[in-house]
Amino acid sequence: MDKNEKLAGLAFLLLLGGLGLASLFIVLFAELAEEVMEKEVGLFDNFVIQIVQASSSATVDTIMFVFTEMGSVWFLTLSSIIILLVLGVKMKDKWGVLFFIIAVGGGSLLTLLLKHLYLRERPSINEEIDAIGYSFPSGHSMGSLIFYGFxxxxxxxxxxQPWIQWPATAVLSLLIITIGTSRIYLGAHFPSDVLAGYIAGLIWLMLNLIALEWIQWHSKSPVPPVRALRQLLGPLYKIIRKKIPFFSK
Incomplete structure (x- = not known):
């Protein structure tokens, strides 16, 4: 097996692993949604709310309001336009543009679908912080994870460069967490709503990135993916046939 076949086979295994991980998160979301519908998350929600709101003050209120706006529809829409311009004009990445639109736009539609599927009421209604409509899952949490995750x-x-890559990754990751925390602090969502938003957003983001990577890899790799996987797993299959009689029949 040459180097290209090994790399292609490993890439294919990573893609399959990503799909498996996404499947696990789907199960986790379904379990959490069931607990929410059966109203068995009250202790968890109340415990987290007490911790988050323990240091409440006028200054913290202002800070949390700023962070919650960074996960709002208008802010993410304007930011998405900038990202699309960078992808389309500067990077000329047509597939990146397409899947960014699918990830962010489709994520918004998925949020609405899930909200109207579960119909959970909010802890409080406040139009100033975009706390209207149904509560589960948190749209701010889901949208911010999809956008900033992308x-x-x-x-x-x-x-x-590492001095750009790692600080940017850390700051954006912290921003995602802080946006979700702000929704709890401001009384717009229950903690379980925020957790569900993160899980659902991660699932949707992973599926889009897996599809994007698959297309980009398939268009650039000189080795067909299925052949690469067969070449990679071939030696393992021969060992299994020798060790386990069932496979040698």
């Missing part, structure tokens, strides 16, 4: 992917994928 930006993290782009930072890593474009092989930026």
């Amino acid at each position: 930006v993290i992917y782009l930072v890593i994928r474009t092989r930026q």
Whole structure:
């Protein structure tokens, strides 16, 4: 097996692993949704709310309001336009543009679908912080994870300098967490809503990135993916046939 076949086979295994991981998160989301519908997350929600709101003050209120706006529809929409311009004009990445639109736009539609599927009421209604409609899952949490997660992917994928890549990844990851925390602090969501938003957003983001990587790899790799996987697993299959009689029949 040559070097290209080994690399292609490993890449294919990583893609399969990503799909398996996404499947696990789907199961986790389904379990959490069931617990929420059966109202068995009250202790968890109340415990987290007490911790988050323990240091409440006028200054913290202002800070949390700023962070919650960074996960709002208007802010993510304007930021998405900038990302699309960078992808389309500067990087000329047509597949990146397509899957960014699918990830962010499709994520918004998925959020609405899930909200109207579970119909969970909010802890409080406040139009000033975009706390209207149903609560589960948190749209801010889901949208911010998809958007900022995609930006993290782009930072890593474009092989930026380490002094740019790692601080940017850390800051954006912290921003995602802080946006979700702000929704709990401001009373817009229950903690379980935020957790569900993160899980659902991660699932959707992973599926889009897996599809994007698959297309980009398939268009650039000189080795067909299925053949690469067969070449990679061939020696393992021969060992199994020798060790286990069932496979040698």
